[in-house]
Amino acid sequence: MFGPTSILIAIIITAVVLIALVVLKPSITVTRGGKILAFVSLFVFPVLGGSMGISEHVERSKNTEFCTSCHVMKDYGKSLLIDDSSYIPAGHFQNNRVPRDSACYTCHTDYAMYGGFRAKLRGLRHVYSQYVGKIPDKIELYNPYNNRECLHCHQGARSFEEGTTHNVEEGRLDLIKANKLSCLSTGCHSATHDVKNLPNLTFWSPDKAKKDDAGAAKDAGAESNQ
Amino acid sequence: MENVTRMERRLCIAGMLIGLGLLIELASLLWSHPIAFILFIAAGGLLIAAGILVYLYSLVSGGDSVAQDTGK
Numbered sequence: 001m002f003g004p005t006s007i008l009i010a011i012i013i014t015a016v017v018l019i020a021l022v023v024l025k026p027s028i029t030v031t032r033g034g035k036i037l038a039f040v041s042l043f044v045f046p047v048l049g050g051s052m053g054i055s056e057h058v059e060r061s062k063n064t065e066f067c068t069s070c071h072v073m074k075d076y077g078k079s080l081l082i083d084d085s086s087y088i089p090a091g092h093f094q095n096n097r098v099p100r101d102s103a104c105y106t107c108h109t110d111y112a113m114y115g116g117f118r119a120k121l122r123g124l125r126h127v128y129s130q131y132v133g134k135i136p137d138k139i140e141l142y143n144p145y146n147n148r149e150c151l152h153c154h155q156g157a158r159s160f161e162e163g164t165t166h167n168v169e170e171g172r173l174d175l176i177k178a179n180k181l182s183c184l185s186t187g188c189h190s191a192t193h194d195v196k197n198l199p200n201l202t203f204w205s206p207d208k209a210k211k212d213d214a215g216a217a218k219d220a221g222a223e224s225n226q
Numbered sequence: 227m228e229n230v231t232r233m234e235r236r237l238c239i240a241g242m243l244i245g246l247g248l249l250i251e252l253a254s255l256l257w258s259h260p261i262a263f264i265l266f267i268a269a270g271g272l273l274i275a276a277g278i279l280v281y282l283y284s285l286v287s288g289g290d291s292v293a294q295d296t297g298k
Contacts, residue, residue: 008255013252029233041241041244043281043282046244046274049274054267054271057263060258061263069258
């Protein structure tokens with residue numbers, strides 16, 4: 001009903017009204033009540049509103065829409081809809097293996113101490129490059145993709161631990177877990193965003209899939225009535 | 227017009243800075259875009275922080291300035 005954003009907006013509006021009282025009639029701060037009012041409106045609410053605002057913006061920055069709102073990222077967003085689940089990002093996005101509303105953040109944040117914080121600092125650098133600096137001709141990761149990010153979800157899963165190719169030879173699983181053999185190695189899960197090849201690919205449309213499902217259900221209902 | 231002491235004037239400045247910062251924060255919340263985040267941090271956050279500092283300064287320097295302003 002009332003989410004954090006609504007509460008934050010209510011705090012900001014209340015603070016602005018109380019601040020207006022202090023600004024328009026500063027002499028009220030002579031009384032004890034006025035001093036408390038000034039303290040609450042000029043210190044407590046702004047600190048509360050500011051820290052909640054940071055938290056809210058940081059949460060929003062995890063959204064897929066947020067990441068793909070910059071022009072340079074649009075193709076990467078589009079690659080999540082490639083109609084071929086052998087493409088790792090598309091397969092994960094379309095089959096809900098990652099939350100769709102935070103797909104980029106889920107796979108591209110270091111699952112290490114301060115990983116989220118480092119991701120935000122890099123995000124600020126990306127905004128700088130987008131609007132002030134120069135966007136690199138080729139977008140690439142800062143470091144080779146670490147298996148740790150995959151293992152955050154897959155480690156312990158039966159399909160991963162007992163998978164035939166993961167155990168095809170003695171010690172392969174250990175190499176994967178130690179990040180000595182990349183999950184994205186050629187011949188394994190190497191199909192990722194592939195933005196250069198997008199014009200040659202077909203795309204899945206979630207809305208179309210829903211309509212097709214609804215149509216199939218309707219046809220099935222009509223047939224059962226006959 | 228009401229005789230405003232130096233401390234009250236500082237409170238007004240603090241209030242205006244914080245109020246403006248909060249309004250910028252409010253505006254940034256209506257937009258989910260990297261620019262909104264920068265707007266919030268660089269403009270809103272800076273104004274709120276400056277306003278809080280002016281308010282705290284008015285508290286620690288309030289007593290003597292009242293005496294100066296009223297000529298006592």
